[in-house]
Every structure is written in C-alpha cells, then in structure tokens.
Amino acid sequence: MDTNKPVVGITMGDPAGIGPEISLLAHGDKSIAHINKVIIGNIAILKKVALRAGISVGEFREIKDLAECVFATDKGINVIDIPFANPDELQPGKVQAIAGDAAFRYLTKGIEMALAGEIGGLATAPLNKEALHLAGHLYPGHTEILAHYTGTKDYAMLLYDEQLKVIHVTTHISLKEVVETLNKDRIYTVIKIAHNTLRELGFPKPKIAIAGLNPHAGEGGLFGNEEEREIAPAIERAKAAGIHVVGPLPPDTVFLQGKNGEYDIIVAMYHDQGHIPVKLLGFHSGVNITAGLPIIRTSVDHGTAFGRAWQGRANPGSMIQAILLCEKLARGRLEKG
Numbered sequence: 023m024d025t026n027k028p029v030v031g032i033t034m035g036d037p038a039g040i041g042p043e044i045s046l047l048a049h050g051d052k053s054i055a056h057i058n059k060v061i062i063g064n065i066a067i068l069k070k071v072a073l074r075a076g077i078s079v080g081e082f083r084e085i086k087d088l089a090e091c092v093f094a095t096d097k098g099i100n101v102i103d104i105p106f107a108n109p110d111e112l113q114p115g116k117v118q119a120i121a122g123d124a125a126f127r128y129l130t131k132g133i134e135m136a137l138a139g140e141i142g143g144l145a146t147a148p149l150n151k152e153a154l155h156l157a158g159h160l161y162p163g164h165t166e167i168l169a170h171y172t173g174t175k176d177y178a179m180l181l182y183d184e185q186l187k188v189i190h191v192t193t194h195i196s197l198k199e200v201v202e203t204l205n206k207d208r209i210y211t212v213i214k215i216a217h218n219t220l221r222e223l224g225f226p227k228p229k230i231a232i233a234g235l236n237p238h239a240g241e242g243g244l245f246g247n248e249e250e251r252e253i254a255p256a257i258e259r260a261k262a263a264g265i266h267v268v269g270p271l272p273p274d275t276v277f278l279q280g281k282n283g284e285y286d287i288i289v290a291m292y293h294d295q296g297h298i299p300v301k302l303l304g305f306h307s308g309v310n311i312t313a314g315l316p317i318i319r320t321s322v323d324h325g326t327a328f329g330r331a332w333q334g335r336a337n338p339g340s341m342i343q344a345i346l347l348c349e350k351l352a353r354g355r356l357e358k359g
Contacts, residue, residue: 027058028142028352029088030345031135033128034063035147037106038114038121039326040336042071045147046079047338048345049099057349058093060085060100060141062132064124066109068101074114075334088140102135104128114332122153129164133171136317142352143318145344148326162194168312168319177314178212180219180287181296181323182347183304186280187287188296189216189313200292204235204248209256209289216287217265219313222354223347231276231285232257232269233295239270253291306339309347318351320344 032049035041045061046068048054061068065082072079081098085091091100104127106112111120132144151163161167169177180189191212192200213230220228232253233239236246243250253270260267269289271279277299280288290296300308301323308323322340330336 026356028349028356029058029060029091029140030348030352031102031132031141031144032059032061032341032345033132033144033146034061034068034125035128036121036125036150036153036326037064037067037112038116038118038153039148039150039328039331041125041147041149041326042068043075043077043332043334043336044322044338044341046072046075046077046099047336048341050077050079051338051342054342054345054349055094057345058091059345060088060091060102062102062128062135063104064106064109065101065103067106067112068099070109071332074332075336077334102131104131115328117150117153117156117328119153119156119158122150122155122159123157125149126154126157126159126167129167130171133168133317136319137172142356143320143348145341145348146319146321147341148322148324150326150328164319164321165193165312168315168317172315172317174315176211176215177312178215180216180311180313181300181308182223182311182320183300183308183323185303186277186300187220188277188280188290188300189219189287190293190296191289191291193293195292197292201235201248204252204291206252206256206259209253210259212289213256213260213265213267214263215314216289217260219311220286222351225286227266228286229284230260230265230267230287230289231271231280232267232289233273233276233291234270235273235291237272237274239272306337307343308340309344311347318348318355320348320351
C-alpha cells in the first residue's frame with residue numbers, strides 16, 4: 023500500500039438500488055486505476071449484483087485493515103464488509119427498512135474511518151430517504167448525517183460539473199420555509215464556504231455570483247424584498263472580507279452566465295433552483311460535494327434508480343467523477359500536511 027497516496031472510501035449506498043452496481047463498475051474503471059480505493063458495503067450483496075448484472079471483477083477481498091488492500095483494477099475488489107443479517111431478504115428495486123439501515127451503517131463506518139484518518143475521503147453512492155426513515159434514521163439525507171456525525175454546524179451542498187458549479191443556501195426544506203428562514207448570516211456563510219472550497223479545487227480567486235430568490239432578483243422590491251433585506255447585505259459583507267462576489271442576479275440568466283464562464287460558481291437560494299440547471303447539463307457527470315466538513319465527501323448527483331437496480335443498466339459516470347474529485351481534494355490536503 024502506497025501511504026503517500028490517499029485512499030478513497032466508496033460507500034455502497036442503498037443496496038436495493040444501483041449503488042452496488044456503480045460501486046463495482048467505478049472501482050474497476052481504468053480511468054481511475056491510479057486511485058487507491060476500497061468499497062464500504064457488503065460482499066454477499068456485491069457478489070449477487072455482480073452475477074445478475076454481468077460484471078466481472080475477479081476476487082472479492084474482505085479487508086480488516088487497509089494494509090491488506092491490493093490497489094489495482096485488475097486485482098479484484100477491496101471491501102470493508104459490513105454485516106447484513108440475511109442478504110436473501112433484500113429485494114432489488116424496492117424501498118425497504120433493511121436497505122435503509124444498511125446504507126446508514128455503510129455511511130457511518132465511512133465517516134468513522136475518515137475522521138480517524140484511515141481514508142482520505144468518501145465518495146458515496148445514493149441512498150433512499152424513505153428507506154432511511156423506515157429504518158428509524160430520521161435524517162433528510164446524506165448531508166445531514168455527515169454534518170451530525172462530524173459535529174459540523176456550517177456546511178453546504180455544492181454541485182460540481184465542469185460546465186457549471188452551484189452551492190446551495192438551503193436544501194431539503196419547503197419553499198415556504200425557504201422564504202421564512204432565509205437570512206443574511208447563512209448566505210454569507212455559504213459564500214465563504216464556496217470561496218474556500220473552490221480555492222481547494224485550484225481556483226486562486228473564485229468569481230462568485232449570487233442568484234436572487236425572486237423573479238428578476240426582486241426587480242427593486244417589485245416582486246419581493248428578500249434581495250434587499252437579506253441577500254445584498256451578505257454580499258457586501260463578503261466583499262468587505264475580500265471575496266470576489268456579485269449579485270443578486272436574476273436566477274433565470276445567472277446559471278447560463280456561469281456555464282459560459284463568467285463566474286466560477288453560483289450561490290443558489292434553494293434546492294431546485296440549483297439542482298435543475300446542473301442536472302440538465304451534467305446528469306451523468308455532476309458531483310455532489312458536502313462543503314464545510316472536516317472530512318472530504320463527494321457523491322453522485324442522482325438517486326437510487328430503483329427501476330434499473332441489479333440489471334446491468336446503471337451508468338457509473340457520476341460515481342467515477344465523484345471518486346476523481348474526492349481523490350483530488352484528498353491529495354491536496356495530504357500535500358498541504
């Protein structure tokens with residue numbers, strides 16, 4: 023094992039979805055053969071999926087200590103095996119409590135390993151929020167679990183694609199709650215997180231644009247005053263801190279401007295405002311980064327795709343990009359010491 027290279031932990035996600043398949047396909051993809059990788063999941067389920075989906079991976083190695091890993095795509099699969107009481111009970115393509123619990127345990131094991139410095143970061147396959155809740159884990163999603171188990175207060179969801187990068191002020195809340203809770207302190211915090219994360223990714227002075235909440239960014243208060251009351255003061259505070267930021271700009275044009283290279287990242291006010299343009303442009307190449315954590319976490323920018331589960335039809339593109347970006351961030355932190 024090369025201790026000078028970070029190890030990327032790939033959490034398998036909901037085992038009833040496409041998580042196991044994209045984890046296997048990504049692990050063996052030659053474009054990331056240079057990256058040290060280990061899957062955090064269940065060997066029995068991975069074997070079943072490999073058989074049903076027609077994926078040839080060679081040996082499955084149960085890893086107790088990372089020193090046991092063999093890092094080469096043609097030398098089999100390294101797996102931190104998390105017990106699953108009865109793999110035969112699992113039904114592919116269905117929401118189940120046992121699957122939600124398994125996904126939760128894969129993730130918390132990965133967080134534990136990352137906090138201990140055993141792995142350089144996590145690249146996570148998708149979980150299902152309904153299955154998670156059925157299992158009694160009442161979190162809105164990956165992001166909130168990661169924040170809770172790392173003790174992080176200030177974090178944000180950042181969607182990264184070569185064509186467009188977006189970070190969110192709010193995510194898994196209703197539109198009514200967005201309007202009620204939007205505040206200048208949170209917006210300023212997200213601007214800072216965006217600035218710091220892009221600097222880690224190689225942007226020396228990121229150009230940040232802020233999307234308005236309302237149509238035409240409020241049109242001077244005609245369509246709402248959140249821009250004047252909450253967004254503009256956060257922007258001025260960020261400028262005073264030396265951050266290159268502009269806005270608030272009309273949300274119907276700012277994402278096109280970001281795609282065209284005028285800005286390095288767009289700050290979106292709510293979930294779908296940011297997700298729709300990124301998924302339209304890069305559904306199979308976009309990566310989700312939980313920015314602001316003490317550990318590195320990247321993820322696919324899509325869901326469990328139960329309709330394709332275990333059928334050999336899953337596209338591992340986003341998972342491959344998540345692993346590449348995770349390793350880039352981890353290598354950068356390792357080099358900085």
